[in-house]
Amino acid sequence: MKKFKLDGNALFNSNKCHEALQKYQKALIYYEYCFDAVDSEKRELEQVRLRCLLNAAACTLRLESYKQCVEFCNEALEIDDKNPKAFFRRAKARRLLNRHDLAKRDLKRAVELTEGGKKCTDIQREMMLLQQCEEQYKQTTMEFAQRAIGGSSSEDNN
Incomplete structure (x- = not known):
């Protein structure tokens, strides 16, 4: 299991995300079907x-498989419900899936769990991107509504 993870890390660092994801998935399958360990080994x-x-969630973000990313993060949060990386990555995927309210909630949780450093900078950048997406969504929705209202009134005049 550890070997697959290390191989996945090397592939990820070489920007071979698809291959890295396969290694992480093999490690996860190996975990599910091959271990009947004692408690101390299970924790490790x-x-x-x-x-x-x-x-795997990081790979799926790069591969633009956002729903799969959310699933990996959900599983990670079942193990550690205070993991800021899981909340951050899930928030990013949810933003890209236009699930802005859920993304905002995940980012707030990530901020609560993070104490400064690089992660916080990444979180702040993601919050700015989310805010831009929300503003763009509101603008697009307003323009669409105006066209719909404007289109029906011009048809009524003809």
């Missing part, structure tokens, strides 16, 4: 599983 393996899920 659960942490490796968590890292594989988070890394």
Whole structure:
């Protein structure tokens, strides 16, 4: 399991996200079907599983498989419901799926769980992107509504 994770990390760092995702998925399958460990080993393996899920989520973001990213993050949060990376990655995927309210909630949770550093900068950048998306969505919706109202009134005059 650890070998698949390490291989996945090397592939991810070489920007081979599809291949890296396959390695992380193999590690996750290996975990599900091959381990009947004692409690101390289970805790360690659960942490490796968590890292594989988070890394798989990062791969799916790069591969633009946003629904799959949300699923990996959901699984990661079942293991550690206070993991800021899982909330951050799920928020990013949800923003890209136009699920702005859910993304905003995840980002707020990530901020609560993060104490400064690079993660916080990434979170702040993601919050700005989310706000821009929301503003663009409102503008597009307003323009559409105006065209719809304007279109029906011009047809009534003909």
